[in-house]
Structures are given as structure tokens and as C-alpha cells.
Amino acid sequence: MTGRLARCLAGLLLGMALASPAAAFTVFACEPEWAALTRTLLPQARVHVATHAGQDPHHIEARPALIAQLRSADLAICTGAALEAGWLPVLQQRAANAKTREVFFAADQVELIDPQPGAIGSPWAGDVHAEGNPHLHTDPAKLLEVANALAERLQQALPAEKAAIEQRRQAFERDWKARMAQWAQRAAPLKGQRVAAQHSTFGYLWRWLGITQVADLEPRPGMAPTPGHLQRLLEGLRATPPMAVVVASYQDNRPGRWLTTQLSASTSGRPGVAVPLLELPATVGENAAAPELMRWMDELLDTLLKARTR
Numbered sequence: 001m002t003g004r005l006a007r008c009l010a011g012l013l014l015g016m017a018l019a020s021p022a023a024a025f026t027v028f029a030c031e032p033e034w035a036a037l038t039r040t041l042l043p044q045a046r047v048h049v050a051t052h053a054g055q056d057p058h059h060i061e062a063r064p065a066l067i068a069q070l071r072s073a074d075l076a077i078c079t080g081a082a083l084e085a086g087w088l089p090v091l092q093q094r095a096a097n098a099k100t101r102e103v104f105f106a107a108d109q110v111e112l113i114d115p116q117p118g119a120i121g122s123p124w125a126g127d128v129h130a131e132g133n134p135h136l137h138t139d140p141a142k143l144l145e146v147a148n149a150l151a152e153r154l155q156q157a158l159p160a161e162k163a164a165i166e167q168r169r170q171a172f173e174r175d176w177k178a179r180m181a182q183w184a185q186r187a188a189p190l191k192g193q194r195v196a197a198q199h200s201t202f203g204y205l206w207r208w209l210g211i212t213q214v215a216d217l218e219p220r221p222g223m224a225p226t227p228g229h230l231q232r233l234l235e236g237l238r239a240t241p242p243m244a245v246v247v248a249s250y251q252d253n254r255p256g257r258w259l260t261t262q263l264s265a266s267t268s269g270r271p272g273v274a275v276p277l278l279e280l281p282a283t284v285g286e287n288a289a290a291p292e293l294m295r296w297m298d299e300l301l302d303t304l305l306k307a308r309t310r
């Protein structure tokens, strides 16, 4: 093949790729886990991710860059259940994009845990998760439910890609279910364990693993830990020490560190007890797809199992 012909062919192929609606399809994902599912189901899509693992997804600034990303999107996928209530509506209003007026909310695809209807109308309503705990991606079974619903939504948007998306959905389901069986088996020693944690970030994971969160470092959901509240928790945790104190890696770890330091100190002649402070990543990296989701879950279990065998 002559060089000119090869260049010509390459140009033609590139043109075809650019002309493909799937390649031009742009997705705005509020959190990295939904970006990862999107890349798994539609690898050729352009994906913008609004937040990263080091950020608190409850509190994000509606920056101009995010507005521009939402403006260019064909589909927005977010957690919902009011997790993004403090910033997504502002982005939607400023982006004025008819295609993302309706958002694909993961929380609408699954049954949520711990609704707190009494909180509706209170000044804390946005933070206390009145509709239920929105951090559902830490339950592998619910993550799979969202993947299935997202596949359907993408197929509606791109009918020409229907078969390819279905193929990738099936492959993901097969691999994810195989991993879920491994995780369940490996995590068996965690069943019945107790943890203290900051916020309900891993509430779904605890439920899936059979772990009980016996204390929340937040005095009320969404409110930063206070010295008085931590002092009160300390008494109870000293009496029956938890397996670990857990914070998400985006959270300030000082309250958790204070608690574990206090627990390890002897008091009134009683020896202290060593309770590890675990800082768990609340999600995957910004460029993640299915393998990173699996590694993230592996990492969560590894860290918890290590704390269990101490």
C-alpha cells in the first residue's frame, strides 16, 4: 500500500469514527463511579467527571468549567437522592441544556436504605439524606442494578449501539457477579463486626458485609463531628471497642484520630485498647472503568480484613 493511500484510508477511518454518534456522545457524570460504568458500557463516549475521590460530593462548587461540561453533555448521570442537591440544580440552570434537564439518577434505579423522612423541611434536609442514604455505590449488588439500568438508558439514546452495549453489559455482569461471589466468601470473617464511622458513606457496604455501624462521628448526619459528641461516643466505645474507626479518605481524619488515640490510652487503671483508624477511598479515580471498580472493592475488603486480624 502506498503511503498516500494509507494516509487516505486512515483519514477515512478517522472521519467515520468522528461521524459515529457514539464517539460524539458526551456524558456528564457527577461522581467517578458513574463515569466508570459509562466507560464500561460505552468506551467510545466522551465522559466528563464533576468530582474526584478527594472531594466531598455533598459540597461541590458550581464552577464555570462544570457548567460548560454540563452544557456540552448528551446525558447526565448522577447519584441523586439529594446528594447533589446543593450544586447540581445550579449547574443545570446555568448550563441551560435541554438534554440534561432530566438526569439519570442512580438512586432512582435501586431501593435505598435508611430514609429519614422526618428531616424533610429541616435546615439539615439536604445533608441528612431525607430520601435515604445516597451512597449506594458501595453495595456491589446495587452498583450492578445501576449498570443494568444505565445500559438501557444508553441504548435508548444510541439505538445503533444497542447490541454492542448489551454485549458489554453482559460481560460486566458476568465478571462483576464472579467477583461478588469471591468478595462475599473472602469477607465472611467481617460478618457481625462493629465499626464506628464518620457519616453514612459506607452504610451500604456495612449492610452488604453484615457489619454494624455502632457509632457515627457526626452528631447528626451531615454535621461535622463536635468535641462534645466525640467525648460521649468515647465512653460507649471504651466499654465495647469496635473493630475500627472508619473515615472516608476525603474527610478530615482528625476526629477519628482523636478517638483512636483516646481509646488506646489507659484510663482509671484500665488498659487502653488498640482500635485502628481506617481511611477508605469513597470511590475510584477519575479515569476509571470496570477494572478499577473491582480493584477499589478489593482494596476496601483488604483494608477491613487486615483490621479484623489485628
Ligand SMILES: [Zn+2]
Pocket: 058, 127, 129, 134, 135, 199, 200, 201
Ligand atoms: Zn452522605
